[in-house]
Amino acid sequence: MEVIRLKHTGFCFGVRRAIERVTKEVDKGQGKVYTLGPIIHNPQTVNMLKEQGVIPVDDLSQVENDGIVVFRTHGIRKEEEAYICEKGLKSIDATCPFVKRVRKHAVYLRKHGYKVVIAGDKNHPEVKSVLSYLDNDGIVLRESCSIEGRKIGVVSQTTLNWETFRDIAAGLLGGAEEVRVYNTICRSTRERQKEVVETAGLVDVMLIAGGKNSSNTARLYEIAKQVQPRTYHIETEGDLDPEWFSGIRKVGLTGGASTPDFIIDSLDRRLKNL
Ligand code: SF4
Known part of the structure; x- marks a missing residue:
């Protein structure tokens, strides 16, 4: 394999x-x-x-x-x-400076009279942090939804899936006179998501390693799963099920932004010995 x-x-x-x-x-x-x-x-x-x-x-x-x-x-x-x-x-x-960038744009938008929308997960600490610097005067959206307002400003959680962000921003166009959008998905997230989509279509099984509480790992898993139904989110090699690899030729292996190399290394070794 x-x-x-x-x-x-x-x-x-x-x-x-x-x-x-x-x-x-x-x-x-x-x-x-x-x-x-x-x-x-x-x-x-x-x-x-x-x-x-x-x-x-x-x-x-x-x-x-x-x-x-x-x-x-x-x-x-x-x-x-x-x-x-x-x-x-x-x-x-x-x-992370990229998280601070989200905050900076959000605060700027509010200061200039925009109703601020944060595209992301309301329970994620990054979103809670950004919202707090808006004195909780912001709206968090996880999916597309129309909002009435003269001026709406949009930022994204750094680890959001690009398609979700695009849909949320586009969905706001109908309800406002002006929509100002800052794409604050970080570069690392964009690169990983792009590579995962490209690879998931070329392999028989895709493995995404990372904490079950890691937002960016969860997004990678969702994105890969849309392309390759045989995608699994694992934390360590103990989560591997040899049945997943029965009769397959190629497996793709990656991890979230908070997954250390030693976990990827151990998975790599284990897979090569299956
Ligand atoms: S994924 Fe990494 S680079 Fe991107 S915002 Fe989070 S900590 Fe920063």
Whole structure:
């Protein structure tokens, strides 16, 4: 069986940068290092960081006064930033610059009188973060829907599927005099989605590796599944079922932006030995 490992796998720029920042703080040994929520959506990496001493917390009240809070790739909420300032907590900002770009455009649109629409998942921390910087004065859409308004501004969650974003933006055209659209899907997401679509049509089985809580991995899975029905979302090699590969010639292998190389490597080895 031939294993086609996609070019765009492994950590994206934003995830690599965040991991480097958090490990650098641990290495300095100047206090307990916390992340607000998991720094990335990959349980295996989060567990590795825990073993190095990184403490993920759900609430800032769990952070000791002399601790250091690292902001995760998805960003934090405005009220959390205010709390950190008020308490004088030390912090390191590992928010991905592409996430900050979404926030910047959204804030600009609101300031200039646009009703802001965020195309994305309302429960995702990135969307919650952006919305908070709009003082929750924004609308989150996961699918196309008509909205009445004179001026509507649209941004996207960085990891949204391109077709979904296009449909949401197009669907707003009927209800407004002016629609201003910023395509804020990040480059890493665009490259991975494009490569997955191209490869899924050439293989017999497609494997998408990544955390079950990873939004960009879930989008890759959805996109690949539309092209190749025999697509599976797995976290580790323990999720592989040898039955999936019975009689097949080619398998495509990739991972989400938060899937470490060591997981892809172990899957690659296992597949070659099936
Ligand atoms: S997927 Fe894109 S937005 Fe998210 S961390 Fe990676 S580069 Fe940044």
